[in-house]
Amino acid sequence: MPTAERASSTSLDLTWVRLQFPSLAQTVNGHPAVFLDGPGGTQVPQRVIDAISDYLSRDNANTGGAYHTSRKTDRMIAEAREAMGDFLNCDADEIVFGANMTTLTYAMSRALGRELGPGDEIVLTLLDHDANFSPWKALEEKGVTIRAAKFNPADCTLDMHDLARQITTHTRLVAVGYASNAVGTINNVSEIVRLARKAGALSYIDAVHYAPHGLIDVRALGCDFLVCSTYKFFGPHMGVLYGKREHLQRLRPYKVRPNTNNIPQCWEWGTLNHECIAGIKACVDYWEELGHRVDAGLRPAGTGQSPVPTLTRRQAIVAAHAAIHPHERAMTEKMISGLLAIPGLKLYGIADPRRFDNRCATIAVRIEGHTPLELATKLGERGFFTWDGNYYALNVTEQLDVERTGGFLRIGLVHYNTMEEVERMLGALREIVGA
Numbered sequence: 001m002p003t004a005e006r007a008s009s010t011s012l013d014l015t016w017v018r019l020q021f022p023s024l025a026q027t028v029n030g031h032p033a034v035f036l037d038g039p040g041g042t043q044v045p046q047r048v049i050d051a052i053s054d055y056l057s058r059d060n061a062n063t064g065g066a067y068h069t070s071r072k073t074d075r076m077i078a079e080a081r082e083a084m085g086d087f088l089n090c091d092a093d094e095i096v097f098g099a100n101m102t103t104l105t106y107a108m109s110r111a112l113g114r115e116l117g118p119g120d121e122i123v124l125t126l127l128d129h130d131a132n133f134s135p136w137k138a139l140e141e142k143g144v145t146i147r148a149a150k151f152n153p154a155d156c157t158l159d160m161h162d163l164a165r166q167i168t169t170h171t172r173l174v175a176v177g178y179a180s181n182a183v184g185t186i187n188n189v190s191e192i193v194r195l196a197r198k199a200g201a202l203s204y205i206d207a208v209h210y211a212p213h214g215l216i217d218v219r220a221l222g223c224d225f226l227v228c229s230t231y232k233f234f235g236p237h238m239g240v241l242y243g244k245r246e247h248l249q250r251l252r253p254y255k256v257r258p259n260t261n262n263i264p265q266c267w268e269w270g271t272l273n274h275e276c277i278a279g280i281k282a283c284v285d286y287w288e289e290l291g292h293r294v295d296a297g298l299r300p301a302g303t304g305q306s307p308v309p310t311l312t313r314r315q316a317i318v319a320a321h322a323a324i325h326p327h328e329r330a331m332t333e334k335m336i337s338g339l340l341a342i343p344g345l346k347l348y349g350i351a352d353p354r355r356f357d358n359r360c361a362t363i364a365v366r367i368e369g370h371t372p373l374e375l376a377t378k379l380g381e382r383g384f385f386t387w388d389g390n391y392y393a394l395n396v397t398e399q400l401d402v403e404r405t406g407g408f409l410r411i412g413l414v415h416y417n418t419m420e421e422v423e424r425m426l427g428a429l430r431e432i433v434g435a
């Protein structure tokens with residue numbers, strides 16, 4: 001078993017963190033499992049598993065009924081909305097739950113599309129996941145013009161000049177990712193929101209990839225919409241959309257007649273996944289407890305101590321992110337410098353540590369003479385879980401001309417990973433390629 005550790009550069013108690021996630025203790029072919037697949041979906045703490053199973057064991061019911069379990073379900077969903085409101089820094093009635101980010105984005109693109117037609121323009125980027133591209137591009141069928149901003153192939157950062165050029169008085173919406181799920185670039189979304197607002201356009205931020213790595217504050221950003229998926233930040237497989245109240249109230253969602261006209265429920269299609277919503281509340285509880293522990297500087301569980309919360313839930317989430325950030329940064333530096341020392345390896349994205357504030361711990365590489373699938377398979381046999389391919393960031397792999405040859409090998413680190421795992425991963429990769 002890997003030894004858990006205290007992250008040297010932060011107040012993050014990695015022993016406690018790792019104990020929360022039962023799946024991290026698995027082995028594969030006798031090797032400890034190393035989860036570097038966070039960008040595809042993160043592991044969940046025990047409390048999320050318990051919340052899902054407790055809900056199904058005790059409270060399983062539909063909403064709006066005049067009886068005990070249904071009322072409990074209504075209450076639980078309301079609490080989960082409050083919790084997600086604190087996670088994103090908005091009000092509970094601005095939180096819409098859905099199956100996943102893609103479904104929510106299609107629903108919103110249909111609703112916004114009702115108001116758009118020839119002469120209207122939407123600005124997208126070529127750096128985005130296809131879930132923030134195709135739902136908007138589909139509005140071409142209504143005569144809407146789609147413009148896509150380029151990115152710089154050398155470091156996979158958005159070409160902000162090109163983006164600014166694409167935004168005109170005809171722009172109705174700018175849809176952009178907070179961070180790239182393929183190459184890890186963090187975009188300057190505050191500036192993009194500002195540019196959109198200046199042109200009188202709405203902003204739609206895909207924060208799916210950013211959410212496990214950085215604090216989201218929709219109020220500070222001033223964005224009109226922001227979407228994320230809880231399964232990428234230690235929760236269950238669901239999506240969450242933030243919409244400014246005025247937009248959720250004004251826009252007309254496609255909906256069935258008996259559904260309420262009240263927000264946010266009028267945006268939610270059919271019966272939701274209640275057990276997973278219970279898991280979302282537990283996921284935010286995890287973030288909160290992590291923050292309280294960071295704040296209190298408490299030691300691992302088992303000491304019998306429990307943290308004394310002195311922070312609000314939002315403040316605790318802020319504290320959790322403050323502790324996660326330097327740990328992820330240190331792992332990224334080690335991983336990237338180790339990778340760059342492997343002969344024939346090409347890294348896609350920001351490689352200069354002085355610019356690491358503009359990237360997260362998601363690293364895309366190719367190694368001469370090996371396909372990404374071959375590398376991922378050989379790593380997988382040794383217990384390292386990585387991804388190969390395009391991860392639906394199809395424009396990125398096409399622009400970089402790697403789509404025909406298997407995309408990238410993607411190594412994704414989140415806060416439950418350790419420096420020791422980074423070292424072992426580098427060792428395994430060197431061995432596989434004979435470096």
Ligand SMILES: Cc1ncc(COP(=O)(O)O)c(C=O)c1O
Nearest residue numbers: 100101102129131181208209229
């Ligand atoms: C950046 C980004 N956006 C959107 C999505 C789609 O999310 P979902 O699976 O919740 O539809 C993903 C999934 O990997 C993603 O990484």
